[in-house]
Amino acid sequence: MITIGVDVGAKNAKLLVLRDGEIVGKKSRESGFDQETVTNELLAATLAEFGIDRDEVTGICSTGAGRKAVQYAGDKITEVTAAARACFELYPDTKTVIDVGAEEGRAIRSGERGKVEDFAINEKCAAGSGAFTEAMARALEVSVDELGRISLKSDASVPMNAQCAVFAESEVISLLHARTPKQDIAKAIHDAIASRIVSMTRRVGLNKPVVLVGGMARNVGFIHSLNTAMQDEVRIPDAPEMIAAYGAALVAAERAVVAATETGASGPG
Amino acid sequence: MFSQFETWYRDRHDYARRWKERTGGKVFGCFCSYVPEEILVAADILPVRVLGNHEPQDVTEQHLFGMFCPFCRDVLAQGLKGRYEYLDGITIAQSCIHLRQTYRSWEENVPHDFTYYLPHPMHVASPHAVPYLYEELKKFRAAVEQFTGKPLSDDDLDRGIRLVNENRAALHELYAHRKGPVPKLSGLEAMWVTVSSMWVDKEEHTAELRKVLAQLDEREEQFGDGTRLMLVGSENDDTDFIRMVEAVGATVVTDDHCTGTRYFWNETPELDDRIEAIAKRYVERPACPAKDHVARTRFPHILKLARDFDVAGVILIQQKFCDPHEADMVPLRSYLEENGFPTLFLEFDVTVPMGQFRIRTEAFLEMLMEEDLF
Numbered sequence: 204m205i206t207i208g209v210d211v212g213a214k215n216a217k218l219l220v221l222r223d224g225e226i227v228g229k230k231s232r233e234s235g236f237d238q239e240t241v242t243n244e245l246l247a248a249t250l251a252e253f254g255i256d257r258d259e260v261t262g263i264c265s266t267g268a269g270r271k272a273v274q275y276a277g278d279k280i281t282e283v284t285a286a287a288r289a290c291f292e293l294y295p296d297t298k299t300v301i302d303v304g305a306e307e308g309r310a311i312r313s314g315e316r317g318k319v320e321d322f323a324i325n326e327k328c329a330a331g332s333g334a335f336t337e338a339m340a341r342a343l344e345v346s347v348d349e350l351g352r353i354s355l356k357s358d359a360s361v362p363m364n365a366q367c368a369v370f371a372e373s374e375v376i377s378l379l380h381a382r383t384p385k386q387d388i389a390k391a392i393h394d395a396i397a398s399r400i401v402s403m404t405r406r407v408g409l410n411k412p413v414v415l416v417g418g419m420a421r422n423v424g425f426i427h428s429l430n431t432a433m434q435d436e437v438r439i440p441d442a443p444e445m446i447a448a449y450g451a452a453l454v455a456a457e458r459a460v461v462a463a464t465e466t467g468a469s470g471p472g
Numbered sequence: 473m474f475s476q477f478e479t480w481y482r483d484r485h486d487y488a489r490r491w492k493e494r495t496g497g498k499v500f501g502c503f504c505s506y507v508p509e510e511i512l513v514a515a516d517i518l519p520v521r522v523l524g525n526h527e528p529q530d531v532t533e534q535h536l537f538g539m540f541c542p543f544c545r546d547v548l549a550q551g552l553k554g555r556y557e558y559l560d561g562i563t564i565a566q567s568c569i570h571l572r573q574t575y576r577s578w579e580e581n582v583p584h585d586f587t588y589y590l591p592h593p594m595h596v597a598s599p600h601a602v603p604y605l606y607e608e609l610k611k612f613r614a615a616v617e618q619f620t621g622k623p624l625s626d627d628d629l630d631r632g633i634r635l636v637n638e639n640r641a642a643l644h645e646l647y648a649h650r651k652g653p654v655p656k657l658s659g660l661e662a663m664w665v666t667v668s669s670m671w672v673d674k675e676e677h678t679a680e681l682r683k684v685l686a687q688l689d690e691r692e693e694q695f696g697d698g699t700r701l702m703l704v705g706s707e708n709d710d711t712d713f714i715r716m717v718e719a720v721g722a723t724v725v726t727d728d729h730c731t732g733t734r735y736f737w738n739e740t741p742e743l744d745d746r747i748e749a750i751a752k753r754y755v756e757r758p759a760c761p762a763k764d765h766v767a768r769t770r771f772p773h774i775l776k777l778a779r780d781f782d783v784a785g786v787i788l789i790q791q792k793f794c795d796p797h798e799a800d801m802v803p804l805r806s807y808l809e810e811n812g813f814p815t816l817f818l819e820f821d822v823t824v825p826m827g828q829f830r831i832r833t834e835a836f837l838e839m840l841m842e843e844d845l846f
Contacts, residue, residue: 319839
């Protein structure tokens, strides 16, 4: 059975193909302005690249902020449910999922079988999200990858108090003027995001093991700051930005089985 | 069926202006649900709860501190923009400091013939609360009498108490129709009714509500498919929000808001001393968190509502920076969850970030229904 999960996030749309529980293809591109066209093209490109016929696909489930734009999805679930479901599949003993994407940070308390017991999402504030690191990298004139790497070279602890991304940027500029080394500023940025995320996670309970997913799970500087703040090593799956799409594909598969069972039960014999 | 209430909700100012023209009576703006409406109704004054209108504004910055709640800013903006120009008087019963500042700024900047700050006990569980309010209500009554030039007799007060109580009783009956497995009305419709009752003439509102109640049993429209939710928090007249919640698969079946059950839940008792009866009513009503410390009588009251209305979960929604509700929010969440009611916490601003709130609400509903999901 082939199912597909599509995660339309604030910045990128991700599509993942599952065949009998195994990931056989994944692809992403910027969500853009016209999400409907982007997700249509993404589906067509993925099917073509991996040689899958549309008729072979049993179910499609969409998730993410733009999930309603995915016209061809039979099911739609929130990214909270999708991430928890995927993390349970990968790490059945998961207690907490931290999902940090481009514009939102989420903390999920995961129960039995990946059931969401509680969740928290950052409020109207970009300072706990991927977009924040992009803005800060621009201010430091480094790439986002570099921001993560240079931050690992620092063992300084520079406090950053700003609660909003714009004020944080002016705080970074002040640090630059004070000739604070870039690596120390980079670490201060990651420490500040990690502190905000850990604080939000404590609202739902910071129970271990913790799985970190979303695009920010690719930032080595943030991971280090998060581990330090939690005094633990978070688990990070391969392709952490594809996790919600993976969860959606798993849900599509489960629902296809349920639908087939129900159809069978009502049939003759 | 509820279109009249929707119209009253939407065209609140037109209604009050027409009421004035029709009756020649006076209209008072009330800044809090603790204002004793019985005394105003007895004096043939139309009490109108002053609310915001949920649109961004730029006129309150010089009057209110930045971290005062968005509701008090929105309310003040209505006064400064002249939206309540038909008011003859304004009055507030002390509950929270933010709204008191709104009242003071309004009083200074918008002229009215009558203004009255009514001190109100903040520790309502105290045995001194009723005697204290009794003395204050006597002064309030005297001020109203002086304004109208007409002393209030016991018969007048009885009429005021009866009209307000009859409206409360009708609202109770309406809420009873939301208790069963198939609610007879949506949360949005209930909001139109309860919120409009805060400015429509009580007799007129009750008569319209009685007409609807007589037809509700026969209503064919069903509201039984949604996940049953309760809303708890500060002032809430946000129809866009409740409409969104019900559009993504919930049915709101009850609430604890000062624009909902807290406003009408208990009646004024029959006592020889009418002012004492009114004082008892406002001291003993479901408490605003500003007045409920240390006792926190509202917690078991909210729990009872959640159980009686058989809700699956509770959305705790308060005005951002609302200190009294913030003081209760952490222990209230724990209390409800320990008693088996999952909660979702949201904060109102002048406008609602609908996309973000929709995601949170949908995730909450998925959480409540996850057994069905997999």
